Amino acid sequence: MDKQPTQHDNSDNPWLDLRRLTPARIALGRTGTSLPTRAQLDFQCAHAQARDAVHLAFDHAGLREQLSERGRDSILLHSAASDRHSYLQRPDLGRRLHEESARQLREHAQANPGGVDLAIIVADGLSALAVHRHTLPFLNRLQEHIDAEGWSTAPVVLVEQGRVAVADEVGELLGAKMTVILIGERPGLSSPDSLGLYFTYSPRVGLTDAYRNCISNVRLEGLSYGMAAHRLLYLMREACRRQLSGVNLKDEAQVQTLESDADTPKNGNFLLGND
Amino acid sequence: MSSFVHTVGTQTYRFDSLKDVMAKASPARSGDFLAGVAAGNDAERVAAQMALADIPLSHFLSEALIPYEDDEVTRLIIDTHDKQAFAAVSHLTVGGLRDWLLSEQADEDSLRALAPGLTPEMAAAVSKIMRVQDLVLVAQKIRVVTRFRGTLGLRGRLSTRLQPNHPTDEPAGIAASILDGLLYGNGDAMIGINPATDSIASICALLEMLDAIIQRYDIPTQACVLTHVTTSIEAVNRGVPLDLVFQSIAGTEAANASFGINLNLLQEGYDAGLSLNRGTLGQNLMYFETGQGSALSANAHHGVDQQTCETRAYAVARHFKPFLVNTVVGFIGPEYLYNGKQIIRAGLEDHFCGKLLGVPMGCDICYTNHAEADQDDMDTLLTLLGVAGINFIMGIPGSDDIMLNYQTTSFHDALYARQTLGLKPAPEFEAWLARMGIFTQADGRVRFGDNLPPAFRQALAQLG
Numbered sequence: 001m002d003k004q005p006t007q008h009d010n011s012d013n014p015w016l017d018l019r020r021l022t023p024a025r026i027a028l029g030r031t032g033t034s035l036p037t038r039a040q041l042d043f044q045c046a047h048a049q050a051r052d053a054v055h056l057a058f059d060h061a062g063l064r065e066q067l068s069e070r071g072r073d074s075i076l077l078h079s080a081a082s083d084r085h086s087y088l089q090r091p092d093l094g095r096r097l098h099e100e101s102a103r104q105l106r107e108h109a110q111a112n113p114g115g116v117d118l119a120i121i122v123a124d125g126l127s128a129l130a131v132h133r134h135t136l137p138f139l140n141r142l143q144e145h146i147d148a149e150g151w152s153t154a155p156v157v158l159v160e161q162g163r164v165a166v167a168d169e170v171g172e173l174l175g176a177k178m179t180v181i182l183i184g185e186r187p188g189l190s191s192p193d194s195l196g197l198y199f200t201y202s203p204r205v206g207l208t209d210a211y212r213n214c215i216s217n218v219r220l221e222g223l224s225y226g227m228a229a230h231r232l233l234y235l236m237r238e239a240c241r242r243q244l245s246g247v248n249l250k251d252e253a254q255v256q257t258l259e260s261d262a263d264t265p266k267n268g269n270f271l272l273g274n275d
Numbered sequence: 276m277s278s279f280v281h282t283v284g285t286q287t288y289r290f291d292s293l294k295d296v297m298a299k300a301s302p303a304r305s306g307d308f309l310a311g312v313a314a315g316n317d318a319e320r321v322a323a324q325m326a327l328a329d330i331p332l333s334h335f336l337s338e339a340l341i342p343y344e345d346d347e348v349t350r351l352i353i354d355t356h357d358k359q360a361f362a363a364v365s366h367l368t369v370g371g372l373r374d375w376l377l378s379e380q381a382d383e384d385s386l387r388a389l390a391p392g393l394t395p396e397m398a399a400a401v402s403k404i405m406r407v408q409d410l411v412l413v414a415q416k417i418r419v420v421t422r423f424r425g426t427l428g429l430r431g432r433l434s435t436r437l438q439p440n441h442p443t444d445e446p447a448g449i450a451a452s453i454l455d456g457l458l459y460g461n462g463d464a465m466i467g468i469n470p471a472t473d474s475i476a477s478i479c480a481l482l483e484m485l486d487a488i489i490q491r492y493d494i495p496t497q498a499c500v501l502t503h504v505t506t507s508i509e510a511v512n513r514g515v516p517l518d519l520v521f522q523s524i525a526g527t528e529a530a531n532a533s534f535g536i537n538l539n540l541l542q543e544g545y546d547a548g549l550s551l552n553r554g555t556l557g558q559n560l561m562y563f564e565t566g567q568g569s570a571l572s573a574n575a576h577h578g579v580d581q582q583t584c585e586t587r588a589y590a591v592a593r594h595f596k597p598f599l600v601n602t603v604v605g606f607i608g609p610e611y612l613y614n615g616k617q618i619i620r621a622g623l624e625d626h627f628c629g630k631l632l633g634v635p636m637g638c639d640i641c642y643t644n645h646a647e648a649d650q651d652d653m654d655t656l657l658t659l660l661g662v663a664g665i666n667f668i669m670g671i672p673g674s675d676d677i678m679l680n681y682q683t684t685s686f687h688d689a690l691y692a693r694q695t696l697g698l699k700p701a702p703e704f705e706a707w708l709a710r711m712g713i714f715t716q717a718d719g720r721v722r723f724g725d726n727l728p729p730a731f732r733q734a735l736a737q738l739g
Contacts, residue, residue: 002442005501009468010625014727014732014735015454015455015458015735016548017735017738018451018455018735020450021445021447021448021451022441022445022447022452022672023442023448023677024439024440024441024451024452024453024672024673024675024677025449025671025672025673025674025675025685026452026455026672028672028673028687029456030687030690032461032694033690033691033694033721034687034734035673035687035688035692039673042673043650043673043674044650044677047644047649047650047682050644051644053644053647054644063379084667088609088613088645089305089308089309089610089613090309090610091309091610092309104674126645128511141565163596177669186643186644186645187644187645188644188677188680189644189675189680189682190675190677190679191680214401216492236318237309241722259312268739269446269447269449269450269455269484270447270450270487270490270734270738271450271454271492271734272450272484272487272488273734273737
């Protein structure tokens, strides 16, 4: 994109230097009292990307093909939400499988009795873009750990128009000891492709969020695939040991990282500097 | 419980309680469909509105939507109802109240006198049979003025909460957004931070920082860090300078419990704030945030429609003489308010109902990226609320909240409202802006100073 200032760009203002202190949209300048054209269109562009991410269709065929190239079986299911319109207004429908999908999964479980250690679910959520970009590279990292632990897995379950809790039904029907769902998070203005991971031990229909552990913001500018896989592995091992997940399973791996990342804010800043 | 029947032509509609008729009379919104309480079709909705219009206001005092025994918010509403104030309209139906509110008899004085006589359910009921222009016109008659270090809510004024959020609470990053906002004339309602980390140590550090900035530049405003009321009480106990006590509230006891609060705890927070005696012009110091859908999202709505639940939250608010109440209208998402149309109407309902009950209303005119809404919708709501005489709106850099990941009104948006509607900041802040040479306002026109204020030029020089 052309970043050269144009004649409409009035962003040269005396506090432009402050921009290096925050990612906020400060020092935008003004024309009269309004936003200059460049800032106005930059915002519209960011919003358009976030909107497109929400409405981008889940390319499950493409994802299944890539999975199959890596020797992984997959199953495609649909939630009870028929389309995006219904998905956005009825979170309850996105949390349940469509009747036909539930039947399909039940048949799979009957043909493959005995359950599995881990079921991996991939749902479009609020950003199919996130799922398209991050599913394969993340699963590649995770698979190394799964192999090392010797856990049995079900085919990867893809759910169209799915919300987080749909993993409970999938896990229950598959007789899975653990589920992890990879799902597109609500796009922010500067983060249209953020992937979320939700982990549940002993999944069953009707669990609340208190029974889940969340690893958020997996994307190139956020949490790396390796770090996300590391945290997830920690949760899975601890969950197996203590036979629970959720609020009672403290993510020590995460706590440690957060504490070292964010010190208590210092008081010093340029507005309060010494004269 | 009463049942209500309304016949339109050959079709008879039956509503089995006041709660039912109120829910079905609500203009369509996704949250009421999600809750399963909405009208089945447009004709049933209007029939419910017609039935509602015929219900005497006095009936609202005998049929509680949420039982008195089950809910302390209902008890607060009934126990504090001012019968003397109610006398002015006690003979009217809901429809009659709408006519009265729009009539010449309803003016600033008579509406102020009426406020304690109305219950939230009465206010919600009448709003359901009002169009957008009715909600604007009546709200425009009402002023609710509050004071701390500035005077908010005067006619012809519009204030802004400068919201300098930062993803990691970095002090320099927060300061950069504060200065940006001040130089665009924002921040008279408050400088209010949503903290990213909720530890008591970081909350106290932010409070100290805001207090130091306000003192250093002698800004006639108030500071707030939006943390749980128990954390604010703890900060007061530690002797930290704290101006406004924040809390999210809702309209049912169970929803408030999901926020970890009740009326006693709010009273403790209010008392803690009062004990500091930091207001120079007045002691309105509670800052509440609300929003349609919060009770339903906590599964604590008792089958009551989301707009009526929201209005009940204003009864909680007004009990504590708040400085400001903010309906964060589009933050909750499309399962409660689906699109720009629903968000716009909800913002105007909340502002109208709050003002009618005597609450100093502001609005976080906002949306998320999965709602069917955009900047044009926010411009529309901002303009309508500006005409309606709203006390305050948000002001953030470029409409983009980088911590909460949603879009709200920008510093520039507030300037737009000043220019087009001739609205000035709070008088104390207006004088400060003139003194600093930031801008002056005459005949609606905003005239910026030619140079940076010397004090801020000096601060910027420290950056090197």
